[in-house]
Amino acid sequence: MQEALPLLSVENLSVGFHQEAEIRTALHDISFKVNRGEIVAVVGESGSGKSVSSLSILQLLPQKTTRYLTGKIAFTTSDSKEALNLLEASGTKLRSIRGSEIAMIFQEPMSALNPVFTCGNQVIEAIRSHTGVSAKDARLKTVDLFQKVQLPEPELVLKKYPHQLSGGQKQRVMIAMALACEPSLLIADEPTTALDVTVQKSILELLTNIQEQTKMGMLFITHDLGLVRDFAHRVIVLYKGRIVEEGSCDELFANPQHPYTRALLACRPILYEKGQKLPVVDDFLGDKPVNKQLEEKKPAEKDPAAIEEGTPLISIRSLSVWYPKKRRFFGQPTEFTKAVDEINLDIFKGETLGIVGESGCGKTTFGRALLQLIPIQNGSIRISGVELTELPKRNLRRYRKEMQLVFQDPYGSLNPRIPIGEAIRETLQVHHPDLPTATQKEQVMDLLKKVHLQPEHYYRYPHAFSGGQRQRIGIARALALNPTFVVFDESVSALDVSVQAQVLNLINELKAEFGFTALFITHDLGVVKYISDRILVMEKGRIAELGSTNQVINQPTSLVTKRLLDAIPGRAEIFAK
Known part of the structure; x- marks a missing residue:
């Protein structure tokens, strides 16, 4: 019996950019695979080549300056038993694959969403351009997608513009758009960066649930190695355009082999006490033994435990900031959003x-x-005894x-x-x-x-x-x-x-x-x-x-x-x- 082809196979890929009469290589001979129903995480810092590798798959890098030096990117479409080399595909073929066979969730939803169209119109357009269904059917599917990604009041979100949604809600609209045509492969490029931990957790759970239901493959790009532990199947660690380590989540977290992988795990602030100097990547990649370096990073003296016994620098009393939510015909506010509501607090010197x-x-x-x-609605703010308001x-x-x-x-x-x-x-x-x-x-x-x-x-x-x-x-x-x-x-x-x-x-x-x-x-x-x-x-x-x-x-x-x-x-x- 013939072994099933991987959904995506990147083989010996090297990518460079033409700059100042020379080609600067960003990716050096990288190879990896993503199978159907598998989540593969690509982890590394800025400049490691994560986004270059993901954008290369969909050929979204600027054509004038990008040079694919070696390798191939083989993708098995849903209607074919043979893999297609995306680097050799025609523009027409690539356009038919983007959004339908391979979808992408971009890092910054506000930049990826068009600010002059409603969120509903943008998802409807994506559905109609790839499937050719009627506007009514596309609208019904969009509402269904908004429900699946757990957007509150999907019918209202349909009519809202991107700036009217929170960061987490905009990210969910991007996920709905990416899933609109039921792709075989989903590329998620830093989809939770700058989101609070509860929104981050809900988005990761959402992606995992949808991935399990649809059995699609997922390539998850992130700079946070700790983030992928609970849901990825395999992890690829990129450093300066090279794959330095690859393995299952359990293996990699239990016994990281490369110093860079150990650095990414060890640099998280939550692992250290206040005042202790945090290790950085260079500590692990230098000639000096890392254990010796970390021993030398002694904690600074602790601040006094009874901080409240000090002198308040700032005293806040009954501070409220309200924004008009509804107005009468002539502009008089009738309802308010209480962004800050009756805060009382002292902030102490030092x-x-x-x-x-x-x-x-x-x-x-x-x-x-x-x-x-x-402007504030009411309240008092004193700094060093002076009433600022x-x-x-x-x-x-x-x-x-x-x-x-x-x-x-x-x-x-x-x-x-x-x-x-x-x-x-x-x-x-x-x-x-x-x-x-x-x-x-x-x-x-x-x-x-x-x-x-x-x-x-x-x-x-x-x-x-x-x-x-x-x-x-x-x-x-x-x-x-x-x-x-x-x-x-x-x-x-x-x-x-x-x-x-x-x-x-x-x-x-x-x-x-x-x-x-x-x-x-x-x-x-x-x-x-x-x-x-x-x-x-x-x-x-x-x-x-x-x-x-x-x-x-x-x-x-x-x-x-x-x-x-x-x-x-x-x-x-x-x-x-």
Whole structure:
């Protein structure tokens, strides 16, 4: 009996890009297979070649600059017993395969969905273009798909535009679109990046259930090795465009062979105590024995346990932020969405307060309200005894230098036309206009050194930096005025585990040097466990739980905290340690 062909077979694939009169190789002779009914995870950091390999399958890389140097990509379509080499397929054949035989869930749904069409229209179009069914039948199937992916009120979502949905809901629309034509192979490229752990868990469960029902093959791309443990059948580890390790989940997690694989497992913040320096990938790939290096990374001194006995830097009383939900004919609001509802809280000098919660709980709104970046409905915000809500705008400006924000998306917060040194110096120009230009530049270059960048980076533009470097630039800009209070808004949520470890180490170093108080907003309980003195859990605009890190993690009292803890990938193994 002839052995069944694999659904997808990538053989000795090498891919390069034509840049500056030379070809730079991104993938080096990689080979792997995906069988029907199998989930294969491809894991690695940014630049490892994960997305290049997945986009090569569907021939979505730019034709002008991409060079397929060696190898082939064989795919067995549902109506054929012979494998088709996708690298040699015609444009017409590829268009018939994309979306119907092979579907893809992209990393950023807001970029992948068209903002000027409703979510329903976009899925209906995908169904009709491949199946030719009537508009009525396509609409009925779209509603059914929205129900399967557990979107609330599918009929209403059908009429909504992408910007009207949350991150998790947009991702579910993308999944519905990908599954619309019942593909044989699903490629999921970082489908849960930057989503909170409960949404992440529900999306992974959803994908797994659908995969089991349809017996399709799945190629799951991610930078988080811990994420795939509970649902992938096999794991492929990519490093600098090469496969360094491959095996079943059980084998790989029980006994990782390559130092890079061990590094990806060991760099997760949740495995370490607060103040302990996190290992990074270079620690495992260097010449020095890793055990010796980790022994030298001794924990810093612990902060005092009784943090509440200190002096409050910020006192918040009855803080509420409401947004109009419904209006009368002449614009008078009749109903409100209570994004932040009657919050009472003290933030103490020198502490790091972590705020965690599910998407839409109000944590980002709360952080921005403290900085007076959005209007509040009512309440009091005092910093060092000064009531910010009563200050005129011109007087509020002098307090702005005391309160700074590090944004979630550093690239979006930097002007692409201004060198990063000038972007940082701009804050000094605004708040210290009498300071000589040469002195301002000197201070900026000194700050770049402190965030582990080079002085010559002063003249480079944002696009020339990696995601981790841009995050360091954002931190440097926030610290340029030596603030007393810094809000970190999801500042490490989309970073690779090793880059995330570098940035968290940097925050700890700078906090020890500058002595600022920090509010750390995140959806990642692993990060908040590592970085925070106290944890505040929010739900529907209110405080669901507040306590010391150990208390909230080890003895949670609220249902939302327990739900967040239960959703952490590999929780049983992590907390057993």
